[in-house]
Amino acid sequence: MTSLFKLALDQKADVLKKIRQFFDDQSVLEVQTTSLLNVPVTDVYIDSISIQINLDIQLKTQYLHTSPELEMKKLIAQGSGDIYQICQVYRDNEQGSQNFNEFTMLEYYRLNFDSHQLMGDVISLIKVLGIKGEVHKLSYAQAFEQFAQINILNTNFDELKVIAKSHQLSIDFDWIEDLQIFLFTALCEPKLEQLPICFIYDYPAVQSALARVEGQVAHRFELYLSGMEVANGYDELQDAQAYQQIFDRENSKRKQLNKPCFELDIAFLKQLENSLPQCSGVAVGIDRLISQIAKSD
Amino acid sequence: MAYYSTSQFKNGLKLMLDGNPCSIISNEIRKPGKGQASNKVKLKDLITGKTLEKTFKSGESVEGADVMELDMQYLYNDGSEWNFMDPDTFDQFIINDSNMDDVRGYLVEQDMCVVTLWNDNPISVTPPNHVILEVVDTDPGLKGDSAGTGGKPATMNTGVVVQVPLFIGIGEKVKVDTRTNEYAGRS
Numbered sequence: 001m002t003s004l005f006k007l008a009l010d011q012k013a014d015v016l017k018k019i020r021q022f023f024d025d026q027s028v029l030e031v032q033t034t035s036l037l038n039v040p041v042t043d044v045y046i047d048s049i050s051i052q053i054n055l056d057i058q059l060k061t062q063y064l065h066t067s068p069e070l071e072m073k074k075l076i077a078q079g080s081g082d083i084y085q086i087c088q089v090y091r092d093n094e095q096g097s098q099n100f101n102e103f104t105m106l107e108y109y110r111l112n113f114d115s116h117q118l119m120g121d122v123i124s125l126i127k128v129l130g131i132k133g134e135v136h137k138l139s140y141a142q143a144f145e146q147f148a149q150i151n152i153l154n155t156n157f158d159e160l161k162v163i164a165k166s167h168q169l170s171i172d173f174d175w176i177e178d179l180q181i182f183l184f185t186a187l188c189e190p191k192l193e194q195l196p197i198c199f200i201y202d203y204p205a206v207q208s209a210l211a212r213v214e215g216q217v218a219h220r221f222e223l224y225l226s227g228m229e230v231a232n233g234y235d236e237l238q239d240a241q242a243y244q245q246i247f248d249r250e251n252s253k254r255k256q257l258n259k260p261c262f263e264l265d266i267a268f269l270k271q272l273e274n275s276l277p278q279c280s281g282v283a284v285g286i287d288r289l290i291s292q293i294a295k296s297d
Numbered sequence: 298m299a300y301y302s303t304s305q306f307k308n309g310l311k312l313m314l315d316g317n318p319c320s321i322i323s324n325e326i327r328k329p330g331k332g333q334a335s336n337k338v339k340l341k342d343l344i345t346g347k348t349l350e351k352t353f354k355s356g357e358s359v360e361g362a363d364v365m366e367l368d369m370q371y372l373y374n375d376g377s378e379w380n381f382m383d384p385d386t387f388d389q390f391i392i393n394d395s396n397m398d399d400v401r402g403y404l405v406e407q408d409m410c411v412v413t414l415w416n417d418n419p420i421s422v423t424p425p426n427h428v429i430l431e432v433v434d435t436d437p438g439l440k441g442d443s444a445g446t447g448g449k450p451a452t453m454n455t456g457v458v459v460q461v462p463l464f465i466g467i468g469e470k471v472k473v474d475t476r477t478n479e480y481a482g483r484s
Contacts (some may be wrong), residue, residue: 045333095334096326151476168315170354181332187353189327222330232330 002044013289015129017084019124020108022128028082028108033071035087036062039265041070042250043209045255047092049101065088067283069106069210073236074271076109076279084108086286098228098288109252109281115211115235118280119199122231125284126197130293131225133196134289140184140203140217152180152215153204155247175257177206193227210246223284225292233282240272300358303336311364314351317344318362318415325356343413343420346399352399360413369412371404371422379404381412381419391421401468402457403428424475430455432469448480 018026020030040048042064048063065071068085075083091103100184115125121134144152150163156174164171164179169186173179192198201221203211208218211234219235244264301310306324325342328334328392334355341348343364353359358445369381369390390412403424404410413425435477436452459473461480469483
């Protein structure tokens with residue numbers, strides 16, 4: 001009899017094999033980038049795990065990568081073309097039944113893809129891996145309109161607090177984007193549980209992260225499988241100055257929250273001096289994806 | 298009253314929500330990729346009995362509810378009020394008949410049950426998991442049917458109707474599971 005333990009090992013190996021086959025068929029190159037970084041990401045709510053190395057030579061602090069994003073973008077800036085990576089990533093201060101300090105991430109970039117083309121490619125990938133069900137696509141604004149009757153793009157911070165209060169929800173937030181995210185979790189996510197595959201795209205510009213902004217929205221998307229957040233993708237920012245602005249803003253928010261601020265990744269910004277070619281990229285949580293494949297069967 | 302932070306949330310903790318005392322059934326932490334953590338909590342409203350879902354920002358504090366669960370003896374009812382006694386202090390508590398909907402069919406005089414007090418006032422009663430009730434009305438069953446194939450409705454001395462095996466007759470005492478309203482054997 002095959003044990004559950006062996007089945008789980010076989011399933012993960014099978015998924016990794018199929019992912020590699022999927023990208024090989026499309027001539028997307030597998031890469032490996034360093035997981036030891038000199039400077040950590042500035043993401044406000046993602047904490048890096050720091051480690052001290054070279055105690056016997058000259059002590060220095062390094063950070064385990066929370067995602068291979070910037071390292072992979074350095075490769076793209078140097079002309080790598082389409083690339084993917086499957087790696088373990090590490091995050092500090094994670095809690096909850098779906099969050100871990102270490103997990104397996106698939107990250108990949110396609111040149112000349114916009115965010116909708118990349119969503120189409122992600123659908124092909126998850127279908128190959130055995131995720132079943134109808135595909136839904138909703139813009140962030142549509143989701144809020146449909147599930148919570150809120151015009152999210154045209155509601156200011158004070159108005160949004162009044163709405164949160166009417167739902168007896170916390171209004172203790174420093175920035176509108178944090179309240180938007182909280183309201184999405186409270187009011188929209190429960191409705192997404194009914195949908196096996198759902199993309200949410202075009203986030204408010206204040207939630208752009210590293211995605212291209214056009215008008216009121218940033219071309220960013222997330223994939224939810226039965227309400228579980230599984231992937232996060234961007235039509236990527238291209239020039240170094242835009243990245244620097246985001247990093248500075250994130251650092252100032254970290255400062256306000258009494259979290260450590262970090263130097264910017266100068267090597268990254270320098271690499272991008274000649275700008276990144278237009279591309280879209282996505283990070284997929286493989287362990288969460290596998291938990292949903294099991295449910296699809 | 299004490300306040301509880303989301304980090305202190307656990308199943309069974311009693312909180313005040315919308316003016317009613319509620320008990321936590323489940324508590325799950327959600328952390329979006331780009332945002333702060335929040336707690337998705339399922340609670341039971343101890344007044345209405347309804348289940349509700351609330352999302353709290355992690356770190357938020359919520360007022361606790363002064364709710365106590367005490368073992369008490371059910372004494373009697375006079376049709377409009379139900380009387381209970383704390384066997385340790387001999388204090389008596391009264392619950393209105395209108396609050397007894399789900400449980401009045403399972404309370405037998407002298408039985409021990411759990412009475413929930415909110416600010417020292419009784420708000421609900423939980424009967425024992427199994428009670429012994431007497432059949433006061435049922436169709437005559439087939440003699441010799443001891444296998445209990447199928448079943449028939451039987452009205453108990455407390456008014457509740459329970460599906461019983463065909464061989465059970467009027468006047469017999471049976472064991473009833475109060476959580477499922479199912480027959481659980483002859484007494």
